[in-house]
Amino acid sequence: TQLLEQSPQFLSIQEGENLTVYCNSSSVFSSLQWYRQEPGEGPVLLVTVVTGGEVKKLKRLTFQFGDARKDSSLHITAAQPGDTGLYLCASRGGYNFNKFYFGSGTKLNVKP
Amino acid sequence: DAGVTQSPTHLIKTRGQQVTLRCSPKSGHDTVSWYQQALGQGPQFIFQYYEEEERQRGNFPDRFSGHQFPNYSSELNVNALLLGDSALYLCASSLSDFDTQYFGPGTRLTVL
Numbered sequence: 001t002q003l004l005e006q007s008p009q010f011l012s013i014q015e016g017e018n019l020t021v022y023c024n025s026s027s028v029f030s031s032l033q034w035y036r037q038e039p040g041e042g043p044v045l046l047v048t049v050v051t052g053g054e055v056k057k058l059k060r061l062t063f064q065f066g067d068a069r070k071d072s073s074l075h076i077t078a079a080q081p082g083d084t085g086l087y088l089c090a091s092r093g094g095y096n097f098n099k100f101y102f103g104s105g106t107k108l109n110v111k112p
Numbered sequence: 113d114a115g116v117t118q119s120p121t122h123l124i125k126t127r128g129q130q131v132t133l134r135c136s137p138k139s140g141h142d143t144v145s146w147y148q149q150a151l152g153q154g155p156q157f158i159f160q161y162y163e164e165e166e167r168q169r170g171n172f173p174d175r176f177s178g179h180q181f182p183n184y185s186s187e188l189n190v191n192a193l194l195l196g197d198s199a200l201y202l203c204a205s206s207l208s209d210f211d212t213q214y215f216g217p218g219t220r221l222t223v224l
Contacts, residue, residue: 004154006154040217040218041217041218042116042202042204042215042216042217042218043155043202043215044215045212045213045214048212088154088155090154099157099160099168099170100145100157100213101157102147102154102155102156102157103154104152104153104154105153105154107152
């Protein structure tokens with residue numbers, strides 16, 4: 001079983017602040033995805049990272065994949081209340097490629 | 113183009129009862145996966161259906177079963193409901209297993 005550990009579990013910040021959330025595993029990821037989930041909705045894919053060391057930007061969001069492909073981070077610059085939600089990382093199982101594993105998520109609250 | 117749809121939105125059952133949840137995949141998608149998301153947790157993989165067969169299964173008991181129809185829609189059945197089955201049940205569809213998954217809004221199941 002590929003366990004994905006996310007930190008922190010909860011984050012409450014003021015609008016305009018920066019933040020970083022982390023996703024770690026003891027196993028090597030083939031690829032890793034970041035999702036955002038808002039209350040009452042399903043997760044929405046933000047980005048997929050595939051190559052070790054890869055950095056992807058999505059407006060104020062910067063995603064980084066570790067060189068060894070065992071960790072990833074999501075950095076948000078100048079957070080806004082609209083960024084509030086549950087941020088989830090996910091990856092496919094090692095030898096069980098058809099299984100998809102999610103981390104437990106980071107619950108972000110951005111206060112105006 | 114309609115996305116992934118799920119029905120019903122909410123459901124209340126009592127212990128020991130049986131429930132059927134339904135999912136219609138995004139147009140053109142042939143693979144459907146089901147997830148259980150407990151409050152405050154990330155989604156957990158239940159199983160995946162492709163070509164009307166269960167292709168992969170997570171760590172869920174046999175009380176959880178499913179079906180995929182020729183039009184690629186899918187059902188999730190849970191027998192002998194337990195209080196711990198209360199959760200948000202998410203359906204995700206993709207074009208083949210390697211493609212991006214798109215999630216529906218989920219069915220909120222409450223077992224009393």
